[in-house]
Amino acid sequence: MNYKVIDRETYYRKGVFRHFSEDCRCSTSMTARIDVADLVRSSKETGTKFYINFLYILSKVLNSREDYRMGYLWRTDELICYDEINPTQYVFHEDTETCTPVYTKYDENYERFYADALADVEKAKKSGEYMLDTANHPNWFDASYIPWLSYDALNIELPDGHLFFAPIVNWGKYREENGRLVMPVSVRLNHAIADGYLVANVFRLLEREIKSFAER
Numbered sequence: 001m002n003y004k005v006i007d008r009e010t011y012y013r014k015g016v017f018r019h020f021s022e023d024c025r026c027s028t029s030m031t032a033r034i035d036v037a038d039l040v041r042s043s044k045e046t047g048t049k050f051y052i053n054f055l056y057i058l059s060k061v062l063n064s065r066e067d068y069r070m071g072y073l074w075r076t077d078e079l080i081c082y083d084e085i086n087p088t089q090y091v092f093h094e095d096t097e098t099c100t101p102v103y104t105k106y107d108e109n110y111e112r113f114y115a116d117a118l119a120d121v122e123k124a125k126k127s128g129e130y131m132l133d134t135a136n137h138p139n140w141f142d143a144s145y146i147p148w149l150s151y152d153a154l155n156i157e158l159p160d161g162h163l164f165f166a167p168i169v170n171w172g173k174y175r176e177e178n179g180r181l182v183m184p185v186s187v188r189l190n191h192a193i194a195d196g197y198l199v200a201n202v203f204r205l206l207e208r209e210i211k212s213f214a215e216r
Contacts, residue, residue, distance in 0.1 A: 003071065003139070006079040013193065017079070020192040021163060028191045030199045031153045033182035034207050036174050038214035040181055052117045054171070055143060057213055059087050059106045059113070061205040062141060062167055068202070070165040070193045071138060085166065087143040088132075089117070091124040100124045101132050103140060141166040150175040154186040165190045167202075 011017060020026060036054070043050040062068040062085060069082045086106045090099040102124045107113040134140075146154075151172045158164055167189055174183035187202045 002083040003080040004083075006070075006081055008079055011079070016195065017192045020190070024191075025162075026191050027156075027158060027188055028194060028196065028199055029155055029186060029188040030196070030203075031151075031184055031186040032200075032203045033177070033184050034203055034210070035180050036183045036210060037181040039210045040174065042214040042216075048114065049118070051145060052114055052121075053213070055087055055089060055104075055117060056110055056113050057206060057209045058143060058169060059085075060108065061202060061209055062169075063106060063108075064205065065198075065201075067194055067198050068167055068189075069139075070190075072163040072165055074163070082139040084139065086137075086140045088137065088140045089121070089143050090145070091121055092147075093125075093128055096128055098128065098130055100127050100129055103133070103137050139166075142168045144168075144170045146170055146172045149173065151184050154184070156186075156188050163190065163192065165193050169202075 008014060008017065036050075039053060039057070040050060043053050066081045069085050071080045071082055072078070073080060084106060087104055089102045089104055091102055092099050102120045104113075104117045104120045107116065149172050154170055154172075156168050156170075167187065169188075170186045172184045174181050176182075185203065185206065187199050189199055
C-alpha cells in the first residue's frame with residue numbers, strides 16, 4: 001500500500017475541500033441506469049461471469065483518476081491519495097441470509113484479476129463470517145451487488161463529519177428497457193473530494209470501459 005500526501009494549500013479543490021470538510025460535512029450520491037448489453041453479450045460469448053467482469057471494469061474506472069483514490073489519515077490529519085484502491089466484494093449465504101466480505105486485490109491485467117476474484121469468492125462461500133477488516137485494508141472501496149432488485153434509487157448515509165473518502169458503489173440486477181439492457185448503479189463519494197461532475201463521470205467512464213471491454 002503506497003500513497004502520497006496531498007498539500008491542501010495547492011490542492012485544486014482547496015476551497016471546496018475546506019467547506020465540505022469543515023462547514024458543511026456531507027456526501028454526494030447518484031443512481032443511474034447504464035447500458036450493459038455489450039457486457040452481457042461479451043460475458044456469454046466468453047463463458048465468463050458478468051459480475052466479475054463488471055467488478056473489474058468498476059475497479060479500473062475508480063483507479064483511473066486520483067479523485068476516486070483519496071483517503072484521510074485521522075491520526076495525522078493528512079489528506080492522501082493512494083496509488084491504487086481495491087474492491088471489497090461480498091458473498092451472500094442463502095442459509096443464514098448474511099454476507100461475507102471478500103478483499104480482492106485489483107490487477108490491471110484482466111486475466112489475473114478474474115482468476116483471483118473467482119478464487120476469493122469460492123473461498124468466501126466456505127465461510128459464514130461477517131468480519132470487516134478495515135484496519136488492514138485502508139485502500140479498499142465497497143463494491144456491493146444487490147441481485148434481488150432492479151431498483152431506481154439507493155442512498156447510503158454516513159454520520160455527519162465522518163471523513164470517509166473511499167467510494168461506495170452498489171448495483172442491482174439489469175432489466176430490459178426500451179430494447180436496451182440497463183442496470184442501476186449507485187455511487188457515493190464524500191463531497192469534500194467530489195462534486196456532481198466527478199460522481200456523474202463514474203457512469204460515463206463505466207459505459208466507455210464496457211464498450212472497450214466488449215470489443216477486445
